[in-house]
Amino acid sequence: xxxxxxxxxxxxxxxxxxxxxxxxxxxxxxxxxxxxxxxxxxxxxxxxxxxxxxxxxxxxxxxxxxxxxxxxxxxxxxxxxxxxxxxxxxxxxxxxx
Numbered sequence: 826x827x828x829x830x831x832x833x834x835x836x837x838x839x840x841x842x843x844x845x846x847x848x849x850x851x852x853x854x855x856x857x858x859x860x861x862x863x864x865x866x867x868x869x870x871x872x873x874x875x876x877x878x879x880x881x882x883x884x885x886x887x888x889x890x891x892x893x894x895x896x897x898x899x900x901x902x903x904x905x906x907x908x909x910x911x912x913x914x915x916x917x918x919x920x921x922x
Contacts, residue, residue, distance in 0.1 A: 842889075849885070855877060859873050859874055859877070
């Protein structure tokens with residue numbers, strides 16, 4: 826006789842959306858303060874803003890788009906698209922000259 830499966834056996838842990846939202850808000854506030862850095866420090870400002878943008882995008886993709894708990898194929902699909910977008914963004918200006 827087969828054992829019946831309960832719904833609890835197939836559930837995945839639910840991320841704490843409020844905690845993720847809080848981190849997104851903290852990173853946004855930090856970006857706001859970084860944006861007011863004097864123009865003399867642009868060499869530091871732009872990389873910091875890019876780093877925080879990547880961190881926020883990563884949190885959104887992992888938790889709100891559920892890729893953290895989903896099949897790895899979907900993450901690979903997303904990363905391959907990001908890779909080709911970066912590749913085109915890097916080499917397209919060189920080809921257009």
